[in-house]
Each structure stands twice: as C-alpha cells, then as structure tokens.
Amino acid sequence: MIDVAKAAGVGLGTVSRVVNGGAGVREQTASRVRAAIDQLGFQRNEVARALRPGKKSSSLALVLGDLTNPFYATIAKAALEVAGQDGFAVVLGSVDEDPEGERRAIQELIGRQVAGLMIVPDQGDHSYLAGAGVPVVFVDRPAHGIEADIVTVDNEGGGRLATEHLLEQGHRRIAILLAPSYHTTGRRLRGYRRAHRGAGIAVDESLVVQLPEGTAEAAEKATRELMHKPDPPTGLFASTNFVAEGVLRALREVDRQPAVVGFDDFRMADMLPTPVTVVASDTAELGRIAARLLLDRASGADTRAPQRIVLPCALIQRGSGEVPVLP
Amino acid sequence: MIDVAKAAGVGLGTVSRVVNGGAGVREQTASRVRAAIDQLGFQRNEVARALRPGKKSSSLALVLGDLTNPFYATIAKAALEVAGQDGFAVVLGSVDEDPEGERRAIQELIGRQVAGLMIVPDQGDHSYLAGAGVPVVFVDRPAHGIEADIVTVDNEGGGRLATEHLLEQGHRRIAILLAPSYHTTGRRLRGYRRAHRGAGIAVDESLVVQLPEGTAEAAEKATRELMHKPDPPTGLFASTNFVAEGVLRALREVDRQPAVVGFDDFRMADMLPTPVTVVASDTAELGRIAARLLLDRASGADTRAPQRIVLPCALIQRGSGEVPVLP
DNA sequence: GCTTGCGTTGGAAACGTTTCGGACACAGGG
DNA sequence: CCCTGTGTCCGAAACGTTTCCAACGCAAGC
The missing domain is CATH 3.40.50.2300 (Response regulator)
Incomplete structure (x- = not known):
C-alpha cells in the first residue's frame, strides 16, 4: 500500500480511503490511485487489516x-x-x-x-x-x-410425526434405533414416546435401542438382532440417515418387511427397492x-x-x- | 502477550519464546511464564503472528x-x-x-x-x-x-476400464453420458474411445451424449431420450455419480434394462434394486x-x-x- | 584478576493496514 | 482583511506478534 501511495504520489491514508469505499477523496485523486493499484497489482493484506483493534477478520x-x-x-x-x-x-x-x-x-x-x-x-x-x-x-x-x-x-416434533405415522398404519410394535448423538436423538426419542402416549399405547422398552455408534454398521447389526427376536417389531424408526442405511441393509435378508421411517432425507432414498419414507427438514x-x-x-x-x-x-x-x- | 510479560515479570521476547517451543529459556522462568499465561487466559493472536514477514498464516x-x-x-x-x-x-x-x-x-x-x-x-x-x-x-x-x-x-484408465467391462459382457452399443465438467469427463471419453478401438468396434457417435448440465435431472432426460431411440444402447456409462443417479432414475420406466456402469462410487450404490457397478478411486x-x-x-x-x-x-x-x- | 564464551534475557524494530488529529487551500461572510 | 467552515489530504500511532541484536551474569580458562 505504501508503494501504491508512492506511485500515485499521494499519502497513505488516501490510498486506504480509496480501497475502502473511498469517501472524501476527489475523483481525480481516486482514479490516480486506482491506476497505481492496477499497475502494481496491489492487493489488500487481509491479515494486517484484521490486526487493527476491534476489527475482526472477515x-x-x-x-x-x-x-x-x-x-x-x-x-x-x-x-x-x-x-x-x-x-x-x-x-x-x-x-x-x-x-x-x-x-x-x-x-x-x-x-x-x-x-x-x-x-x-x-x-x-x-x-x-x-x-x-x-x-x-x-x-x-x-x-x-x-x-x-x-x-x-424440531427433533421432538419430527420424532412424533414419524411415530404417529407408523401408529396410524396400525403398527403397535415400533422399534426406534438411536444413534448416540448428543441431544438430537434424545429429542426424537421423546417424540416417539409422546406419540405412543398420545395413542394410549405402551412402549416396549426392548424396542428402544441405543446404538453403540452412529454408523450404518452398528445399525445393521442391531436391526438384525431386533428382527430375530421371537416377537419382532413391525415398524422401525431410524433416528438418523446413517442409521436408516444400516437398517435397510439388514432388512434385505428379512422375509417379513417391517415399515421403516427415517430421520433426515438422503439421496437415492426414493430409488431403493422400497422407497424410503422419512421425516425431514430443510x-x-x-x-x-x-x-x-x-x-x-x-x-x-x-x-x-x-x-x-x-x-x-x-x-x-x-x-x-x-x-x-x-x- | 505484553500483559503476560508484565505479570510474569519477564520481557516480551521471553514470553514469545515460551509460547513457541521455548528453547533457550530456563525452566524456572518458563514455568513462571506458563503460570501467567494460564492465569490470564492468554491466547496467541494468530493474526498478528501471520503479519510478520515471510510468515504465512497456518x-x-x-x-x-x-x-x-x-x-x-x-x-x-x-x-x-x-x-x-x-x-x-x-x-x-x-x-x-x-x-x-x-x-x-x-x-x-x-x-x-x-x-x-x-x-x-x-x-x-x-x-x-x-x-x-x-x-x-x-x-x-x-x-x-x-x-x-x-x-x-486416472480418468482415462477408468473410462477404459468401464467400457472394456461392458464390451466384455458382449455389449456393442454402449452410450456414454458426459457431464460438462472441465477435463475429467473428456478423459473418460477418451478411455471410452480407446476401449472401443482396442476391441475393434466403431463408436456410434449418436451414443456419445454431452449433457447440458451435470445434474441428475439432465442425465435423466438424456437417458430417456436415448432409450426411446429405435435402436437403444444396451450398455450405459455414466461419467459422474450425479449422472449415474439420473440414468438410474430414467431406467425405472424402461422395460429392457441396459447394463450401467458409473464413475465414482456413491453411498447406497449397492442397495439399489440392481446394485450399481462403478469404476472408482480412493x-x-x-x-x-x-x-x-x-x-x-x-x-x-x-x-x-x-x-x-x-x-x-x-x-x-x-x-x-x-x-x-x-x- | 581479566578475558572469553555461553546461556539467558530484555526490548526495539518491523510487518501492512486503519484511524485520527491536524494541516492546508480555498471560498464566503463579516 | 480576518475569521470560519468545508473539502481534501497527509502521516504518525497503534494493533500483537516475532526476530534480532545487545546486554548481562556467570563460569571457566589463562
């Protein structure tokens, strides 16, 4: 910037003013400065700029x-x-x-x-x-x-929406697979419980599955175990898109397909053998x-x-x- | 940092040395400085640091x-x-x-x-x-x-790999759908041509489709048109994962399923009704x-x-x- | 005891910008 | 002619580091 000032034959402050908006500078001067900037290929050093007190970097x-x-x-x-x-x-x-x-x-x-x-x-x-x-x-x-x-x-609302939907379809044994994510899945579980309460249906706690990991693999394993129970769920609520993936993986080997609802939309969801119903937000x-x-x-x-x-x-x-x- | 120096009763340079590695500072002094740092909650200002000549920001x-x-x-x-x-x-x-x-x-x-x-x-x-x-x-x-x-x-190698695979399956009319991406798809096309040449098979230029956009929608539309031709291709090479998605979308409405190979792997590729063969790198x-x-x-x-x-x-x-x- | 050298420390300069107080020129009013 | 106000411009100070040189204390060697 000093070089620009020298080249344009103006002061340092003037160059600075031109670079930022340029109020209070005569047009004639400003254009001389701009010419110098172009000629020297000057570019403002954002780091030095952010150094000034009060200024945060952009x-x-x-x-x-x-x-x-x-x-x-x-x-x-x-x-x-x-x-x-x-x-x-x-x-x-x-x-x-x-x-x-x-x-x-x-x-x-x-x-x-x-x-x-x-x-x-x-x-x-x-x-x-x-x-x-x-x-x-x-x-x-x-x-x-x-x-x-x-x-x-609205995690809780989404959880309730998903669960209510399954309940409306007549499902009474609905499993929920929860990724160990902070806050979000807990809320989704709450929605799940609230939907059950609203419908006057008791939750079978053995169908509330806390996964050890939020991966598709963990969900796949848990789903397999769920479906091998003597009284498997007829509906599954996957609390996450990765969980949904694992659920669907496991279900490929299952004869009696349960209903599945996922949380958060994902690419290809509508392309799978059974297109996947989800609860999603923008x-x-x-x-x-x-x-x-x-x-x-x-x-x-x-x-x-x-x-x-x-x-x-x-x-x-x-x-x-x-x-x-x-x- | 000045505050730290004052609090520890040392000079500015000493604090700087402690903060970076701290060579050439007596342990006793260093620990006093560290104590001051902890007490004041000092944190190095990376912006000022990057201002020094030669130093780039990290x-x-x-x-x-x-x-x-x-x-x-x-x-x-x-x-x-x-x-x-x-x-x-x-x-x-x-x-x-x-x-x-x-x-x-x-x-x-x-x-x-x-x-x-x-x-x-x-x-x-x-x-x-x-x-x-x-x-x-x-x-x-x-x-x-x-x-x-x-x-x-290795875009060209990948393109050839995909095409050769289709040729080996006996396909003779293989379409390639190219997203308008700089460089990459051009190379994939080159691999496609080279594979044909290697097999001594002429390329039907009407099967080389330059998409107007790299979106799934554009690929879907183009695929539909391809498959409605009087002599549709029996194999499709999708130059991109988004293109592959569009191709698969279009093929849902098609009776005679052509073979499809995609470029770049994608999630759920193995979960689709017909799991998708792809050419992929790490x-x-x-x-x-x-x-x-x-x-x-x-x-x-x-x-x-x-x-x-x-x-x-x-x-x-x-x-x-x-x-x-x-x- | 004096010199030398080493390990440690202090502090000024420099980095490139913004900002602010002041200087300067000029016009207009008294 | 002086004063004031306005529009423009200058350049020093400041931001928080790092780095470099100087300085200091101390031990060892002479």
Whole structure:
C-alpha cells in the first residue's frame, strides 16, 4: 500500500480511503490511485487489516463433525453461500465427536480472530466461549453454559410425526434405533414416546435401542438382532440417515418387511427397492439461517437477545413407511 | 502477550519464546511464564503472528465446487484431517463452476495470506497464481498457465476400464453420458474411445451424449431420450455419480434394462434394486495426498519439481454392469 | 584478576493496514 | 482583511506478534 501511495504520489491514508469505499477523496485523486493499484497489482493484506483493534477478520468459522455426512455437508454448503455473498470466508474446523478436540479446535479458531463461530456442538460445557468476545451460533443442537443463538430442527416434533405415522398404519410394535448423538436423538426419542402416549399405547422398552455408534454398521447389526427376536417389531424408526442405511441393509435378508421411517432425507432414498419414507427438514435453510444470523451479529446489526429458531419437520411418504402390518 | 510479560515479570521476547517451543529459556522462568499465561487466559493472536514477514498464516485454502457432491465432500474431509494434524486450519472457498468467481475467490484467499492453496480448478487460465508466492496444488484436474503439483485420478484408465467391462459382457452399443465438467469427463471419453478401438468396434457417435448440465435431472432426460431411440444402447456409462443417479432414475420406466456402469462410487450404490457397478478411486486418498503435498511445500520441506500424481481406478462389480445383452 | 564464551534475557524494530488529529487551500461572510 | 467552515489530504500511532541484536551474569580458562 505504501508503494501504491508512492506511485500515485499521494499519502497513505488516501490510498486506504480509496480501497475502502473511498469517501472524501476527489475523483481525480481516486482514479490516480486506482491506476497505481492496477499497475502494481496491489492487493489488500487481509491479515494486517484484521490486526487493527476491534476489527475482526472477515471470516466465519464453522465447526462440525463429519463432512461426509450429507446432513453436515448441506449445512456447510449453505453457510458458505451466505457468507460468501457478504464477502466472508469460512474456516472449517472438523471434530470427530470428541469434546476435548472440539474445544481445542474452537480455541484455535478464536485465535485466528474469526468474526463469528457456527458450531454444531457436542455435549459438554461451552461456557469458555462466553468471554471470547465473538458471536456464536449453535447449529442443530443447543449447548450448555452459554447464552447464544440456536438454530435447530424440531427433533421432538419430527420424532412424533414419524411415530404417529407408523401408529396410524396400525403398527403397535415400533422399534426406534438411536444413534448416540448428543441431544438430537434424545429429542426424537421423546417424540416417539409422546406419540405412543398420545395413542394410549405402551412402549416396549426392548424396542428402544441405543446404538453403540452412529454408523450404518452398528445399525445393521442391531436391526438384525431386533428382527430375530421371537416377537419382532413391525415398524422401525431410524433416528438418523446413517442409521436408516444400516437398517435397510439388514432388512434385505428379512422375509417379513417391517415399515421403516427415517430421520433426515438422503439421496437415492426414493430409488431403493422400497422407497424410503422419512421425516425431514430443510437442512440447507438451517445453514443459511445460522450464517445470516451470525453475520448480523458480527456486524452489530442484530443486538436482540439470543434467538432460538426451530425449523419444522415434514413427513415425506415414499412407501417404506406405508407397508401394511402383516398378520 | 505484553500483559503476560508484565505479570510474569519477564520481557516480551521471553514470553514469545515460551509460547513457541521455548528453547533457550530456563525452566524456572518458563514455568513462571506458563503460570501467567494460564492465569490470564492468554491466547496467541494468530493474526498478528501471520503479519510478520515471510510468515504465512497456518491455514490452507481449499477451493472447490459443490460440497453436496460426496466426491468433493470426501476430499474436503480428508484434507481437513491431514491439515488438522499439522495444526493447520482450512479455509473454504466455494465456487459454482464459474471461472470468474473462482478467480475472485482465490484472490480473496491469497489476501488472507493462506499458506497454500488446494484448488479443484475450472477451465481457464490460472497463470495469475504464479506470482502469488503461495504453493498451489491442483486436485482432480490440471490447470493451465502454471506449473504446480497435480493430484488426479486416472480418468482415462477408468473410462477404459468401464467400457472394456461392458464390451466384455458382449455389449456393442454402449452410450456414454458426459457431464460438462472441465477435463475429467473428456478423459473418460477418451478411455471410452480407446476401449472401443482396442476391441475393434466403431463408436456410434449418436451414443456419445454431452449433457447440458451435470445434474441428475439432465442425465435423466438424456437417458430417456436415448432409450426411446429405435435402436437403444444396451450398455450405459455414466461419467459422474450425479449422472449415474439420473440414468438410474430414467431406467425405472424402461422395460429392457441396459447394463450401467458409473464413475465414482456413491453411498447406497449397492442397495439399489440392481446394485450399481462403478469404476472408482480412493477419493479420500486424493484429498489426503493433496493436503500432505501442500503442507510439505508450504513448510519448505519439499522443493522438488512439481509432481503429477495419478491415482488408479478400480472396477467394482455389483450387478448393474453385468446384466446380459438382451437379444 | 581479566578475558572469553555461553546461556539467558530484555526490548526495539518491523510487518501492512486503519484511524485520527491536524494541516492546508480555498471560498464566503463579516 | 480576518475569521470560519468545508473539502481534501497527509502521516504518525497503534494493533500483537516475532526476530534480532545487545546486554548481562556467570563460569571457566589463562
């Protein structure tokens, strides 16, 4: 920038003003500066810019688990788009469902002076974020120890919707397979129980399966065991898209097909031998809202009390949830 | 850091030395400094750190298209892991297949002083990167106008593998559906032609379909048209996983099922009514290698001439590529 | 006792930007 | 002619590190 100032024969401050909006500079001067910029191929050093007090870098951080999971990938893409429109970059921190690693990654990101944090939190205390002076939005799950914006889907409502749907089809033995994910699956289970209570039907606790892992493999194994019981369920509620995959894998070897409802839509769901009925929300919207909220917070445009935004879930009937109860 | 120095009663340089490795500091002094750091909750300001001359920030940039595409998501995840192990963050730049937008995003990223760039390039000239003084690795595709490391898969070999497989099954009318992606699909087409030539079979050019878009929808439409021809193909080669999806969608309404081979594996491929045969490479490895290479370049550990690494493709037979030729 | 060298420490300079107080020129009003 | 206000511009200070050189204390060697 100093070189530009010299080349244009102007002062340092003038160049800076031209680079940013350029108010208070005569057009003649400004164009001379612009010419020098072009000629020298000058580019503002964002790092030095972010060094100034009060200025945060124009980057948002996004901390989430597995990008391979289309659910998270969709959030990331949507957030990226929204941030990009405002000229913000997105720094990714990935964590493999490990509270300590998550904390370290977040500290790292804060050290990079990001303007805001979008976090898909694991369980554990997040109060250490309170003093960081950076706006935070939690995505998909709430966090303990800090008052911050939260954008989630209506997990309980979705769980109830899925279960009610199966109950309406006449199913009375409905299993639920729960990935060991913080918060979300617990809520889905609650919806499952509430639907049963609403229908006046007791839950057979042996049909509530807590998986040791959130993988398709774990779900496959558990489903196989479920279906080999003397009195197997006639309906299955898979709490996650990976779980749904495992369930469907296991069911390929089963004679009497139970009804299946998944949570969160996934690619090819409608292409499977029996198209898969799911309960789903607008995942991209989740990411968009979170990013927009964070940008508004970061710019100071939004100073309201922390918001809690809950996106609805809808039932998408495709077939697997509508197979009849076999005698 | 000044506060820490004061609190510990030491000089500024000493604190800096302790924070980084801490060689040349007496243990007694160092521990006093560490105590002060803990007490004040000090955290190094990475931005200021990156400001020093020669120092780049400890972030890599990753510029790619659609995170929703599992192929890119897998690369991103793998790169994230490798970078994370070295304490590097990853800044994401997403581009929607738009050369100008790509250039702008990359310039942005360079302004952020990233230590290196991983780029899935679009067509167009990338010579402007040559003077940026930042190491660059191109992923999945080469780029024009600059000598840099490239990590790709063997697109031509994969295309030939897929086509040869269909030819071996006795297919003689094999269609290829090409997404309009820069470089990759062109190579796959070359493999397709080479396989035909090797078998001494002429290519019916009406079976070489350039899709207007790389979406499943476009592929679905094109497939439908193909199969309604008076002399439809008996084998289909889908150049992309999204294309494969569209092909399969269209084929649901077709009586005489042709054989289908896809390029790049995808989730649920083995769960479809006819499990899908694909040609695939180790996508995660692609991301890992690229990130590792870039880190080595950035640290100066690797000063060899630009590398060109090509990952092999393997045929995964699942059924759809092995359906017999109907009379 | 003086010199030499080493291990340790202190602190100024530099990085590239933004910002802020002030300077300068010029016009207009008194 | 002086004063004031306005529009434009200059350049020093500040941001929080790292790095380099100087300085200091101390032990060993002469």
